[in-house]
Amino acid sequence: MALHWKLVVDSANAPALADFWAAALEYEVEDPSRLVEQLLGAGHLGEDAVVEHRGRRTFRGYAAIRHPDDPYDETSGVGHGRRLLFQDVPEGKSGKNRLHVDVHSEPGGRDDLVARLVDLGATRVREIDKGPGGHWWLMRDPEGNEFCVA
Structure with a gap:
């Protein structure tokens, strides 16, 4: 049986980095506000463990994004x-x-995607052209994490 997984990225500002990657990948930022309110109401979570970001209460130091077509738990x-x-x-x-x-553009759309990502806060590091082996950009997200655009 295949296992469920998630990719965890260390960050300095989880909500801001989640916003960048959600916009970059056209994903959804997860909204745990209902769960946060339940945990606060039951006394299982203190106010010091909660922050507000973009009008939502969320867990301090954590933020996640998900593909918009994938299922999700409506409470959490x-x-x-x-x-x-x-x-x-x-x-x-x-x-x-x-x-x-690695972020893949539609055929012929790499340069437009790179420009859109730069507008979101990414930086270009270098262009790599291996001829038949591929052509891509090495980039950094707003916190300096490398990623590639092909």
Whole structure:
């Protein structure tokens, strides 16, 4: 039986990085506000564990995005499919990513996609052209995590 999984990305500002990647991938930012309110009401969560972001109450230091076509739990907002979780950590990025996201454009749309991602806050690092082996851009998200656009 195949296992469920999510990709977890360390961050300095989880909600802001989730906003970037949701816009970049055209995913949905998960909304855990109903679960947060339930946990607060039952006394299982303190106010210090909660922040407000874009008018929603969410868990401090965490934010996730999910593919808009995948199922999700309506109470928790947690996706049951393609999903990225961002979690705040105290240390900054210190080296090359050991794992990265490749974002694929529609045929002939790579340059437009790169421009859109730059407008969202990504930066170009370098263009790589391997001829028949591929042509892509190495980029960084707003926190410096590398990803590729092909």
